[in-house]
Amino acid sequence: MKLKVINGIFALALVVGVVALTLSLSAGASVSTASAPDARNGQFHVTKNCTGYEGHAGQSCTITSSTLAAIPAGSTVVYDQADGIPAGMLDSNVILDAGNGNRAIGRCTVDDTTGLGLCTFSDGTGQFAGFQARIEVSYISGDDFAWDGTYRFNPLPHR
Secondary structure (H helix, E strand, C coil): CHHHHHHHHHHHHHHHHHHHHHHHHHHHHHHHHHHCCCCCEEEEEEEEECCCCCCCCCCEEEEEEECCCCCCCCCEEEECCCCCCCCCEEEEEEEEECCCCCEEEEEEEEECCCCCEEEEEEEEEHHHCCEEEEEEEEEEECCEEEEEEEEEECCCCCC
16 A cells, blocks of 8 residues: 555656646747747838839839848839729739849738828748738838838748
8 A cells, every 4th residue: 555655646746747847848948939039020111212103003112221131122112003093092902022033912002191001911922922011101201101010921831
């Protein structure tokens, strides 16, 4: 009987030890993961210049600065639909073209009066494969606008 009690206590101590070790390892992993920077998602800021853009389908604006390396200065944003449909709005499919086949596909809706709007991107090609973003558009001055948003790169499905 005494041997069964000792074996039961030993088994209970072993289970408690394994649980404690598992909890401490998982807590340590989540702390290190949370504190590590993740280049696959985050926040970014872009400025773009729309000199020459007159609201016609196929026209573009040029990125002048960006905190996201995937969107270098000189990239273009091409608007597929004309401004003014609906009245007072730009509501267009867009292609963010960073060159060399690196393109993100999205949609932008901007109020012509305030310059405020929203752009969303759902995927892309090249380095933009799996790219998703939600961007608030704001007017700076002249022909300049700002994009402030969040992005992530989703893993691609296995093929």
